[in-house]
Amino acid sequence: MSFRDVLNSGKFVVTAEVGPPKGTDISEMIHHMELLKGKVDAINVTDNQSAVMRICSMAVCKIALEHGLEPILQMTCRDRNRIGLQSDLLGASILGIKNVLCMTGDHVSAGDHKGAKPVYDVESVQLLKIVDSLNNGKDMSGNELKGSTDFFQGAVVTPEANPLEPQLMKFEKKVKAGAKFFQTQAIYDIEKFKEFMKHARKFPVKVLAGFVVLKSAGMAKFLNNNVPGIRVPEELIEELKAAGKEKALDTGMDITARHIRQLKEEGICDGVHIMAIGMEDKVPEIMQRAGLL
Amino acid sequence: MIITKKKDFQELMENIKNYKSFFLLGCSECATLCGTGGEPQLQEMKEALEAEGKEVTGTFVAKTGCQVLGTKVELKPHKDAISKAECIIVMSCGAGTQTAVELYEDKPVYPANDSMFLGNMTRLQMFDERCSLCGKCILDKTGGICPITACPKGLLNGPCGGCKDGHCEISPDIKCAWVRIYERMKRLGKLQELCDTTLEAKDWSASQKPRTLIAREEKKK
Incomplete structure (x- = not known):
C-alpha cells in the first residue's frame, strides 16, 4: 500500500529519515534502508540537509524504491530556481517517486559551501502550489504538460516555534496551497503539542509528529540553545541526567518510545516521523518499545 | 542612498601601481554621507x-556623481x-566611477570604494x-517592511522554520523579517x-539587467 493510502486508511504511520552520504560509498546507507524495510511506512530522503553538499535526494529515492522502500522526496528551494524544481519534479515522477515534502531549506550559511549563491526563487508555499499545478497537468506558467504528475505533497511545520502565530499563519497558507500531510520539527512536550493539534485538526491534513532521539542531557541543552523551534523541557533533561552517562541513550530511546505510545493511544496525531540522525539502526528498537512492531 | 565603503x-x-599622477573625484551625495567621497576624504x-x-x-567633489551631464559641466574648469x-x-x-569612464574615454579610471547596497542611514555612519x-x-502587501531584503531567503509568505525567538537562523543580530511584518500588520489591524x-x-x-528607464515624456511632433 502506498504511503498516501496508508495515511488515508487511518493507520498510525511511521516514517523515518535517511540522510544521503557525502560521497559515492552508499553501503552504510543501504544497510540502514535494509534495517527500516518492512517496518516503516516511508522514508524521507533529505535534500542537502543543513546546506551540506551530499548525494541528491532524487537519486537516493530511486535507490530506496529499488530496495522496496517508499521514499518521500525532500525538496528545498535553496539550490534550484523554478525551472530546476519543476524539471526535477517531472524527473522524480517518471522514476516512480510519489511523495514530495516541500521545504524552504536551511540557508547556505549553515552548510559547507558558505559562499554559494542561495536561490530561493520560490519558497515552500509556492512550491506546494507548483506541485499542485503539475498534478493538474500544467506547469506554473500555465503551459500544458504532456502527462501530469501524481504527487502526494506534504510540508513541514514547527509546533513550538517562538513566536508561534506567524508560524501558524504559514501553516494555513501551506494547507491552502495543497499540502496533504505535515511532518513536524522535533517535539518533546506532548501537552504543548496537543495544543498545536487542536488547531491543526481544524484542517483536512494529516500530521506526523517529529522525533529526534536524545542521546544525553548535553545534547538536549544543545538543541535548546541552538536549534530553532526545539524546546526540551527541564524534566526530560533531569531524567537524562539521572540516568547517568551509560544509560542516557537508552533513556532517550525510552522517552521517544513513551511519547510515541502516548500519541498513538490518545489519537493525538496521525503518525510519527523519526529523525535518527546517525542512529538509524536504533529506529526498529524504538518502534518496538513504542509498541509499533 | 548608495552605501559605499573604502x-x-x-x-x-596595487591597482594603480603603474601610474604616478592622479585626479581625485568625489561626490557630495551618498559618498559624502558615507564618509567615503567628501572633501575630507579626498584630502x-x-x-x-x-x-x-x-x-x-x-x-x-561632484554635486551628484551619477548625473553624467551635470558632472561633465562641473568638471570643465578642471580640464x-x-x-x-x-x-x-x-x-x-x-x-x-562609470560617469568618469563615460566622460574620459582615453583615461584609466579606478574605484577607491566598494559599492555595498541601497540603504538607510539609521545613525551617524550606520547603514541598513x-x-x-x-x-x-511589494511593500503595499507586507506592512511596509521588505522581506525580499530583510529576510536572507527573501520569503514572501511567512517565516521559515529557522526563526528562533524572533530572530534569524543566520544571525541572532537579525530580527526575523516575517515576525516584524506580522507584528506590524497586527498593530495596523490588518492581520486577516x-x-x-x-x-x-x-x-x-522586472530586475533583468541592465535596466533602463526613460521617464521623460517625448515631445509630440
Missing part, C-alpha cells in the same frame, strides 16, 4: 598618495588638472539595507489581510 588602501595601491587620499610618492593634479593626471580615482559608488531594487515593489494573501512567485524579469 577599499583597502593596499589593494588600491586624506591626496595626502596618502603623496606619502607614497604619487602626484595629485587636482581634486573635485587641465585632469589632462595632466595619468588616471582618475573615483571616490563615490560604482555609478559615479532596506530595499533590493527588485523592480516591482496578511493571512489571507498568498503572494505568487515573484516575477524576476
Whole structure:
C-alpha cells in the first residue's frame, strides 16, 4: 500500500529519515534502508540537509524504491530556481517517486559551501502550489504538460516555534496551497503539542509528529540553545541526567518510545516521523518499545 | 542612498601601481554621507598618495556623481588638472566611477570604494539595507517592511522554520523579517489581510539587467 493510502486508511504511520552520504560509498546507507524495510511506512530522503553538499535526494529515492522502500522526496528551494524544481519534479515522477515534502531549506550559511549563491526563487508555499499545478497537468506558467504528475505533497511545520502565530499563519497558507500531510520539527512536550493539534485538526491534513532521539542531557541543552523551534523541557533533561552517562541513550530511546505510545493511544496525531540522525539502526528498537512492531 | 565603503588602501595601491599622477573625484551625495567621497576624504587620499610618492593634479567633489551631464559641466574648469593626471580615482559608488569612464574615454579610471547596497542611514555612519531594487515593489502587501531584503531567503509568505525567538537562523543580530511584518500588520489591524494573501512567485524579469528607464515624456511632433 502506498504511503498516501496508508495515511488515508487511518493507520498510525511511521516514517523515518535517511540522510544521503557525502560521497559515492552508499553501503552504510543501504544497510540502514535494509534495517527500516518492512517496518516503516516511508522514508524521507533529505535534500542537502543543513546546506551540506551530499548525494541528491532524487537519486537516493530511486535507490530506496529499488530496495522496496517508499521514499518521500525532500525538496528545498535553496539550490534550484523554478525551472530546476519543476524539471526535477517531472524527473522524480517518471522514476516512480510519489511523495514530495516541500521545504524552504536551511540557508547556505549553515552548510559547507558558505559562499554559494542561495536561490530561493520560490519558497515552500509556492512550491506546494507548483506541485499542485503539475498534478493538474500544467506547469506554473500555465503551459500544458504532456502527462501530469501524481504527487502526494506534504510540508513541514514547527509546533513550538517562538513566536508561534506567524508560524501558524504559514501553516494555513501551506494547507491552502495543497499540502496533504505535515511532518513536524522535533517535539518533546506532548501537552504543548496537543495544543498545536487542536488547531491543526481544524484542517483536512494529516500530521506526523517529529522525533529526534536524545542521546544525553548535553545534547538536549544543545538543541535548546541552538536549534530553532526545539524546546526540551527541564524534566526530560533531569531524567537524562539521572540516568547517568551509560544509560542516557537508552533513556532517550525510552522517552521517544513513551511519547510515541502516548500519541498513538490518545489519537493525538496521525503518525510519527523519526529523525535518527546517525542512529538509524536504533529506529526498529524504538518502534518496538513504542509498541509499533 | 548608495552605501559605499573604502577599499583597502593596499589593494588600491596595487591597482594603480603603474601610474604616478592622479585626479581625485568625489561626490557630495551618498559618498559624502558615507564618509567615503567628501572633501575630507579626498584630502586624506591626496595626502596618502603623496606619502607614497604619487602626484595629485587636482581634486573635485561632484554635486551628484551619477548625473553624467551635470558632472561633465562641473568638471570643465578642471580640464587641465585632469589632462595632466595619468588616471582618475573615483571616490563615490560604482555609478559615479562609470560617469568618469563615460566622460574620459582615453583615461584609466579606478574605484577607491566598494559599492555595498541601497540603504538607510539609521545613525551617524550606520547603514541598513532596506530595499533590493527588485523592480516591482511589494511593500503595499507586507506592512511596509521588505522581506525580499530583510529576510536572507527573501520569503514572501511567512517565516521559515529557522526563526528562533524572533530572530534569524543566520544571525541572532537579525530580527526575523516575517515576525516584524506580522507584528506590524497586527498593530495596523490588518492581520486577516496578511493571512489571507498568498503572494505568487515573484516575477524576476522586472530586475533583468541592465535596466533602463526613460521617464521623460517625448515631445509630440
